[in-house]
Amino acid sequence: MTAVRVVLATHNAHKAREFQGILGSELPGLEIVAYDGPVPVEDGTSFEENALIKARAAAEHTGLPALADDSGICVDVMGGAPGIFSAIWSGTHGDAAANLRLLLDQLADIPDTARAAHFTATLALVVPGEEPTIVQGIWPGRIAREPRGDGGHGYDPIFVPDGHDVTAAELAPEQKNAESHRARAFAAIVPALRELSAAEHAGS
Incomplete structure (x- = not known):
C-alpha cells in the first residue's frame, strides 16, 4: 500500500522530530514530508488563525494535504501571555533562552500558588478543495522558578506539568510525547488523518 503524503508546514527541526515521535505507528499508511517552501507571515490574532495561515501556504505551495501547528505557553496571571507571541517574547524570534529568562523575570514576584500555566497546541489540516480541520x-x-532539565526545547525547562514534580525538559521523550499539548492535539487530529488516508487509498 502506498503511503499517503502529508506535508508538515514547519521549518523547525525540533518540531518535525517531535511530530514524528508522536505519530509513531499510529498511522502506518501516512508519510509526513518536510516543507521547504516560503514561510508565510503569521499575522493572525489566535493560534487557530496562525495554524491555518501556515497550513494553507504549504498546501498551496506543494499541492499536498498540509498539517500545521501553532503553539505556545499561556500563563494565567499574565492573562494568557505570552500566548501567540511565545516564540518572540524577548523580541528576537527563536531565542529560546532569552524568551525563557524574560518570562521568569516577569514572574519573579509571583507566589507558587499563582503560577498556573498551560501549553496550547492548535493543529490545522488543509486538504486542497476541502474545508480545513482544526x-x-x-x-x-x-511555571517553575528556575530552568531544570536538558530535554525538550523552548519553555520546557520551566514548565512543570500537572501530576509531575519535574519539568517537561526532565521527562523522558516518550513520556513527553505521550502527554504533551502536541500529543493531545495529534490524538484529536488522527480521525481526520485516518479519513484522508482511507479516501486516498479508495481513490487510488
Missing part, C-alpha cells in the same frame, strides 16, 4: 490540545501545569 483541533486543539491543552497541557496544564505551572
Whole structure:
C-alpha cells in the first residue's frame, strides 16, 4: 500500500522530530514530508488563525494535504501571555533562552500558588478543495522558578506539568510525547488523518 503524503508546514527541526515521535505507528499508511517552501507571515490574532495561515501556504505551495501547528505557553496571571507571541517574547524570534529568562523575570514576584500555566497546541489540516480541520490540545501545569532539565526545547525547562514534580525538559521523550499539548492535539487530529488516508487509498 502506498503511503499517503502529508506535508508538515514547519521549518523547525525540533518540531518535525517531535511530530514524528508522536505519530509513531499510529498511522502506518501516512508519510509526513518536510516543507521547504516560503514561510508565510503569521499575522493572525489566535493560534487557530496562525495554524491555518501556515497550513494553507504549504498546501498551496506543494499541492499536498498540509498539517500545521501553532503553539505556545499561556500563563494565567499574565492573562494568557505570552500566548501567540511565545516564540518572540524577548523580541528576537527563536531565542529560546532569552524568551525563557524574560518570562521568569516577569514572574519573579509571583507566589507558587499563582503560577498556573498551560501549553496550547492548535493543529490545522488543509486538504486542497476541502474545508480545513482544526483541533486543539491543552497541557496544564505551572511555571517553575528556575530552568531544570536538558530535554525538550523552548519553555520546557520551566514548565512543570500537572501530576509531575519535574519539568517537561526532565521527562523522558516518550513520556513527553505521550502527554504533551502536541500529543493531545495529534490524538484529536488522527480521525481526520485516518479519513484522508482511507479516501486516498479508495481513490487510488
